[in-house]
Amino acid sequence: MKRIPPILISSATIVAIFVVWFVVTNGGLVGPTYLPSPQALFWSFMRLLTNGYQRTPLWEHIGISLFRALCGFLLGVAVGIPTGLVTGYNRLADAAMSPVMAFIRPIPPIAFIPMVVLYFGLGEVGKIVLIFITSFNYAHVNAHAGAAHVPIAYIRAAKTLGLTPGQIFRKVVFPAALPHIFTGLKVAMALSWAVVVAAELVGAQKGLGFMISDAAQVFQIPVVFIGIALIGFIGLALNMVLSAAESSIVHWKGR
Amino acid sequence: MSSSLPKIAKIMYRKSAPYLAHVQSRSNVGRAEDKVVLKDVSKNYLKSGSSGDATLAVKSLNIAIKKAEIVSILGPTGCGKSTAMNMIAGFELPSQGEVLLDGKPILAPGPDRAVVFQQASLFPWLTVFENVVLGVKCRGVSPDTYYNRAEHLLDAVKLKGFEKHYPYQLSGGMQQRVQIARALISEPEVLLMDEPFGALDSQTRLMMQELVLQLWVEYQPTIIFITHDVAEAIFVSDRILLMSSRPGKVKLAVSVDESKPRGQEFLTSAKFVELQASLLTALKQEVH
Ligand SMILES: Nc1ncnc2c1ncn2[C@@H]1O[C@H](COP(=O)(O)OP(=O)(O)OP(=O)(O)O)[C@@H](O)[C@H]1O
Numbered sequence: 001m002k003r004i005p006p007i008l009i010s011s012a013t014i015v016a017i018f019v020v021w022f023v024v025t026n027g028g029l030v031g032p033t034y035l036p037s038p039q040a041l042f043w044s045f046m047r048l049l050t051n052g053y054q055r056t057p058l059w060e061h062i063g064i065s066l067f068r069a070l071c072g073f074l075l076g077v078a079v080g081i082p083t084g085l086v087t088g089y090n091r092l093a094d095a096a097m098s099p100v101m102a103f104i105r106p107i108p109p110i111a112f113i114p115m116v117v118l119y120f121g122l123g124e125v126g127k128i129v130l131i132f133i134t135s136f137n138y139a140h141v142n143a144h145a146g147a148a149h150v151p152i153a154y155i156r157a158a159k160t161l162g163l164t165p166g167q168i169f170r171k172v173v174f175p176a177a178l179p180h181i182f183t184g185l186k187v188a189m190a191l192s193w194a195v196v197v198a199a200e201l202v203g204a205q206k207g208l209g210f211m212i213s214d215a216a217q218v219f220q221i222p223v224v225f226i227g228i229a230l231i232g233f234i235g236l237a238l239n240m241v242l243s244a245a246e247s248s249i250v251h252w253k254g255r
Numbered sequence: 256m257s258s259s260l261p262k263i264a265k266i267m268y269r270k271s272a273p274y275l276a277h278v279q280s281r282s283n284v285g286r287a288e289d290k291v292v293l294k295d296v297s298k299n300y301l302k303s304g305s306s307g308d309a310t311l312a313v314k315s316l317n318i319a320i321k322k323a324e325i326v327s328i329l330g331p332t333g334c335g336k337s338t339a340m341n342m343i344a345g346f347e348l349p350s351q352g353e354v355l356l357d358g359k360p361i362l363a364p365g366p367d368r369a370v371v372f373q374q375a376s377l378f379p380w381l382t383v384f385e386n387v388v389l390g391v392k393c394r395g396v397s398p399d400t401y402y403n404r405a406e407h408l409l410d411a412v413k414l415k416g417f418e419k420h421y422p423y424q425l426s427g428g429m430q431q432r433v434q435i436a437r438a439l440i441s442e443p444e445v446l447l448m449d450e451p452f453g454a455l456d457s458q459t460r461l462m463m464q465e466l467v468l469q470l471w472v473e474y475q476p477t478i479i480f481i482t483h484d485v486a487e488a489i490f491v492s493d494r495i496l497l498m499s500s501r502p503g504k505v506k507l508a509v510s511v512d513e514s515k516p517r518g519q520e521f522l523t524s525a526k527f528v529e530l531q532a533s534l535l536t537a538l539k540q541e542v543h
């Protein structure tokens with residue numbers, strides 16, 4: 001028997017989903033208020049592209065969500081990675097930080113929403129702060145783990161080569177922690193994207209999260225579905241960008 | 256340190272008493288021409304955390320190694336060979352006694368004592384060339400100097416043309432040759448090798464052993480070579496120290512009077528075969 005290429009099987013799954021979807025919606029098995037047909041979704045999407053949603057172009061909804069997510073993500077990463085590496089490498093820094101981190105780590109980011117609204121209001125700053133907390137948390141934890149688990153042989157080799165503690169940190173601990181750092185980046189990215197949508201569900205005038213919650217309230221079901229699909233595709237694209245960066249930077253991983 | 260240690264130590268001491276006759280007498284340890292000296296060294300690993308047992312890895316170890324000498328430390332598994340080497344490297348400090356380099360206590364690792372590790376310790380994010388020059392570069396040696404040295408060493412370990420490869424693109428034997436080049440580039444006075452060829456097949460091992468001898472002729476470092484392979488110990492060393500089982504101490508010291516470098520014909524010489532037989536017998540007594 002010939003081997004079937006995996007890509008063919010994956011394509012078959014997608015085709016099957018579309019066929020079932022088309023049949024149940026056009027055959028009247030499920031009403032359009034619960035599940036719009038593929039062709040109805042397509043036309044709604046075309047209308048969204050030309051008219052936008054609530055007087056705001058679609059690309060602006062996407063853009064503002066991406067802007068909030070990326071700002072918070074980058075700020076969180078910029079603070080989380082260096083502090084994680086330092087606390088993972090240095091016992092004293094770890095002892096100083098660990099009580100705070102141990103407390104913050106298990107709190108779901110969404111739980112910070114009321115506090116952030118109280119301190120920073122419902123505007124941009126509050127949303128970005130919320131995503132910053134999320135991103136910082138995961139970037140920090142993973143960078144910490146990476147720095148704390150550098151194989152002892154690397155550290156010993158570096159010491160016998162005469163590297164100073166600072167050089168060991170920059171030239172050994174940091175690169176050795178890169179696989180962990182990328183794990184942290186991917187989780188932080190995924191959660192930043194999830195949290196921006198959650199933050200936009202309440203008190204936002206623009207953004208994909210606003211679009212889907214607002215559309216649901218006025219029963220524009222196709223818009224809700226398109227919004228969810230867009231959130232999924234963009235999340236996937238962001239992950240793919242990071243995975244590509246990972247495999248070119250951490251080229252030794254798993255070898 | 257745990258208060259029960261002296262008692263354990265005494266029991267261990269008595270157990271190993273029959274071998275004491277062979278142990279180097281303390282008086283000839285630590286003369287001026289000695290490069291590395293272990294004086295009455297004991298190492299007790301304390302269990303971290305709860306009050307579990309401590310492990311006495313080596314006890315009253317006396318070793319003196321002359322400048323430019325190649326000494327093999329041979330012994331059964333777990334007898335404390337790596338422990339002894341780690342104290343010379345400065346990775347561990349002795350619980351008792353002194354570990355001296357040129358008469359001064361060893362307190363930390365440093366570039367005067369290069370180490371070739373058994374396991375992969377090359378940095379996978381650096382190329383072969385970058386691995387070899389990392390240490391000298393970080394210590395501020397001028398690029399002119401280290402480029403020349405690296406080129407020469409990579410040629411000597413037969414890795415010309417692999418400068419831009421990453422460690423994972425090399426075979427195990429090639430990786431160990433990179434480690435040797437990385438160790439020798441700082442022209443260390445002492446080269447520590449802990450079962451450097453343990454993971455290699457016997458043909459590759461023999462090539463590596465010959466390489467070590469060739470490089471010794473050129474650089475003349477003091478080499479401390481740890482192995483549990485009797486033939487390897489005889490082939491590479493001027494002197495072999497046979498350690499007893501844990502807590503390790505030197506049970507027997509044997510000199511190998513043969514000029515260096517040595518070729519494969521040495522392996523079949525009467526001298527080699529005779530030494531091998533007597534060492535194997537002595538080693539067998541340690542592995543019950
Ligand atoms: N870091 C450590 N902490 C606690 N015990 C240790 C530690 N390192 C070694 N030991 C113990 O000390 C003893 C000697 O270990 P060592 O690694 O020196 O043996 P070895 O002679 O190198 O053995 P092998 O030939 O298997 O490498 C062993 O019983 C080991 O369990």
Ligand SMILES: [Mg+2]
Pocket residue numbers: 336337338449
């Ligand atoms: Mg060992």
